[in-house]
Amino acid sequence: MGYRSNSFASNLRRKNSNIIGVIVPRLNSSFMSDVIAGIEKVVNNNNYNLIISQSLETMKKEASNARAMLNNRVDGLLVSLAYDTTSIEHFEPFIKRKIPVLFFDRIFEHEQYPQIYIDNFKAAYEVTDHLLTQGCKRIVHITGNQLRNVYAERLRGYKKALEAHHVDFDEQLVIINDLSAKEAVAATEAILKMDPLPDGIFTVNDVSAVSCIQVLKKAGIKIPEQIAVAGFNNDPAACVIEPNLTTVNYKGYEMGEAAASMLINHLADRQDLQQTHSLILRSELIVRESSRRK
């Protein structure tokens, strides 16, 4: 094997592997595939290699993936947490060995782990405020597991906007599910049985919002006149569904680039991760026909 550059062997001597590990809930969502593409570009341009794995939304798989990453001697790890992760003990062996672990999107508040996210509270506040300004009074909020910062913060933003508009919070209008298209169909069928009907729906992903709109239209509901709908992420489908979907432009590719750059700069001693700690990326409300009444 002498004629092939044996980079792992030399990495062992240098005590680094030039490998960045990534653990995400699922690889096949529009948002996450954009994130991974952004990460890969930066990693590859810096002559690192990228090992990826998916937790399939369970803490058990996430912990097992973390062990594999450790055994593979990754130089650093980028993580977006699984749906049901309650503890991050499985990342402690990295901290002990001074291998940086950076959380992005679905983060875990902990002083030893730097984080990259958007201001989910503000984004959800803006969506809800927009719906209220369009005249909505009874807004259903479809969201995910409140263990995850992204969904807890968005619920907080929803509540705060209601408060600012002097609209009482009604727990009956909050639906928590796994955010799949299938569960959105079931949620919308439940919404159609509500009396009185709500006049707005704010879902925390576009997959759910698109399914909602499809079910509402089949039931003869006029969007946005009877029910205004807003989503989150700005998936390509947001501009395909009719009416086009109001949503939050959450730039996955840019988040991937930022996360990989932050980690690689740290590994190259150009950046102190603890000092930076948190990087909050910009997101923006995009108003389209699904909620524009005026």
Place this chain on the structure above:
Amino acid sequence: MGYRSNSFASNLRRKNSNIIGVIVPRLNSSFMSDVIAGIEKVVNNNNYNLIISQSLETMKKEASNARAMLNNRVDGLLVSLAYDTTSIEHFEPFIKRKIPVLFFDRIFEHEQYPQIYIDNFKAAYEVTDHLLTQGCKRIVHITGNQLRNVYAERLRGYKKALEAHHVDFDEQLVIINDLSAKEAVAATEAILKMDPLPDGIFTVNDVSAVSCIQVLKKAGIKIPEQIAVAGFNNDPAACVIEPNLTTVNYKGYEMGEAAASMLINHLADRQDLQQTHSLILRSELIVRESSRRK
């Protein structure tokens, strides 16, 4: 470092790394993210690790990715070729070292490389035959670089179906572009200037078909009555666009699983890759409203 299982060091002794490499054109397409998710699941379940990279559609980057994979001592490589790859010399070092390289989807006919694909000729024949059966006589075909088997085979299928229906092939009706949404908009604007207008459009991906439908609708064209439209891949957007899109159900997740299984079985000496050589997966025409006239 003694207390951490040093798998790369022991891999060096065992002369394998338990790493599978993947090189794809782009990670952020709906089809490719499904493929990667399928590959990751099988690779992870078999205690291999997955290194991924994207060629960003250029042979130059693909060759550089291949060198990195070789230096990383991957046990095997899964490749879907870039848009402009004209030679696969950059994979020869793997063959010399008896490291299996398996092509999937965008393959290269070569006896030393096993391949996984769908019958693109048959799938395109069925789409075109369907459009002709619905009464279309002038069908525009929007396709990609004919260097790639997937697009060359689909053009062959299109031509063969025309022939079977005694419709003359008209080169003016074949548009070759990079298959982006942007190019599909430009292509559709050119189509709208054709005199007479075509009565059918068959695109080799759904991204293009969705853009075509959007532009045609804005121009007041009735789909499928005036122009019937069919795509390829069965992206989620196919069931969001109105009218819903006729397309070919191309199962990316299953292709990823099959490619990873084939490679891992070979590495475990359970399968002779040269003997299997080609695996042709099933695909199926799904007829929806965008082309259903009868």
